[in-house]
Amino acid sequence: MTIKSDPYHYCDATNGYANHFCSFYGYGIVILALLMLPGMGLSRDMDDKERAERYFEKGYDLQMRGYPFQAYDYYTKAIRLDRLHIKAYMNRGLTAKQAGFYWDAIRDFDRVTLLSDEPEYLHQAYHNRAITLLHVDKRERACRSFRKAVYFGSARSILSLHLYCSP
Numbered sequence: 001m002t003i004k005s006d007p008y009h010y011c012d013a014t015n016g017y018a019n020h021f022c023s024f025y026g027y028g029i030v031i032l033a034l035l036m037l038p039g040m041g042l043s044r045d046m047d048d049k050e051r052a053e054r055y056f057e058k059g060y061d062l063q064m065r066g067y068p069f070q071a072y073d074y075y076t077k078a079i080r081l082d083r084l085h086i087k088a089y090m091n092r093g094l095t096a097k098q099a100g101f102y103w104d105a106i107r108d109f110d111r112v113t114l115l116s117d118e119p120e121y122l123h124q125a126y127h128n129r130a131i132t133l134l135h136v137d138k139r140e141r142a143c144r145s146f147r148k149a150v151y152f153g154s155a156r157s158i159l160s161l162h163l164y165c166s167p
Contacts, residue, residue: 048081048082049081049082051081052077052078052079052081052082052085052088053078053082053085055074055075055077055078055081055088056074056075056078056085056087056088056091058074059071059072059073059074059075059077059078059088059091059092059095060091062074063091063094063095068095068096068098068099069095069099071091071095072092072095072096072099075088075089075091075092075095076092079092084115086112086115086116086121089108089109089111089112089115090108090109090112090121090124090125090128092108093105093106093107093108093109093112093125093128093132094128096108097128097131097132097135102132102135102136103136105128105132106129106132106133106136109125109126109128109129109132110125110129112124112125113125113126113129119152119153120153122148122149122152123149123150123152123153123154123157124149124154126145126146126148126149126152126154126157127145127146127149127154127156127157127160129142129145130142130143130145130146130149130157130160131160133145134164139164139165142164142165143161143164143165146160146161146164146165147161147165
């Protein structure tokens with residue numbers, strides 16, 4: 001296979017597989033170039049992050065005013081726009097727990113533990129996960145979560161660990 005200097009022909013090969021690869025590679029360059037244009041692609045991500053933050057703030061406001069169902073919807077909208085929004089997962093988990101959707105809450109707390117590497121979020125997520133696991137009668141799993149919360153610096157989990165996990 002040889003590369004031609006003609007900008008409209010990326011490859012010259014004798015077999016069909018190489019031609020398909022070269023065509024795909026050529027289209028990939030064009031798509032990448034289009035993403036780099038102002039007003040497209042990368043700047044849209046910034047708009048999505050800003051919109052996600054606005055949805056998060058609206059959800060937080062509703063949560064503080066005592067509307068967990070509406071807050072849950074706004075946190076979900078924030079997560080759809082920014083899949084890495086750790087605070088939105090944490091607060092959506094708290095509102096799900098408050099509304100009685102314990103397994104949804106556990107799933108959101110698990111997501112926080114996967115996405116975050118900050119001890120502040122990790123100890124909160126493990127502690128909240130443990131409390132929620134107690135609601136669904138999963139004491140052994142809850143005790144493991146309490147231990148992880150203590151490992152990441154949760155002082156309140158020490159008391160819970162002794163209260164719920166002592167022999």
